[in-house]
């Protein structure tokens with residue numbers, strides 16, 4: 641609950657960022673209202689930066705979170721394609737380089753779902769942040785990408801690797817998030833997303849998430 645209160649209060653401090661670019665057919669203005677990030681999401685970002693730095697991805701230190709409450713933001717994704725994130729949609733996006741953008745509505749929805757469903761808000765937020773962070777790892781470690789759903793499920797697998805080390809007790813929340821939020825043709829069904837996540841979670845650093853991402857770390861020999 642605390643997260644939501646902070647977020648609502650933060651919206652009063654919002655500043656505007658006017659973005660250029662082509663007009664297109666969007667009915668929403670090409671202007672995003674940036675608000676203060678939710679503290680729970682920020683806490684997740686700190687944990688994820690530390691996790692990936694620990695795995696040798698130095699650039700993870702630079703990944704920042706931006707929360708928008710209104711309008712749209714053009715975003716160059718990791719495949720160098722410009723997409724538009726709408727604050728009115730309940731999703732997040734990775735914008736190259738090194739920025740995770742989330743709609744305030746997405747954070748509110750994920751928070752409300754967790755409260756209503758009786759699972760941890762913090763763990764639900766970590767699930768969202770860990771997926772988007774996975775895209776930054778892809779951006780920093782890969783040249784060339786494949787089919788969108790494979791890229792998305794690689795990110796879910798990396799989220800599984802990270803969450804297993806950060807907080808393995810988050811698993812029940814992860815399960816709920818995948819079944820209530822964020823499934824679409826690009827990301828796959830809840831079952832497919834959870835299977836990809838579980839591949840990373842069960843395998844930890846040894847998981848093979850796909851051809852396009854960091855290789856597994858060598859096993860400790862003893």
Ligand SMILES: [Zn+2]
Nearest residue numbers: 771775792795
């Ligand atoms: Zn994604």
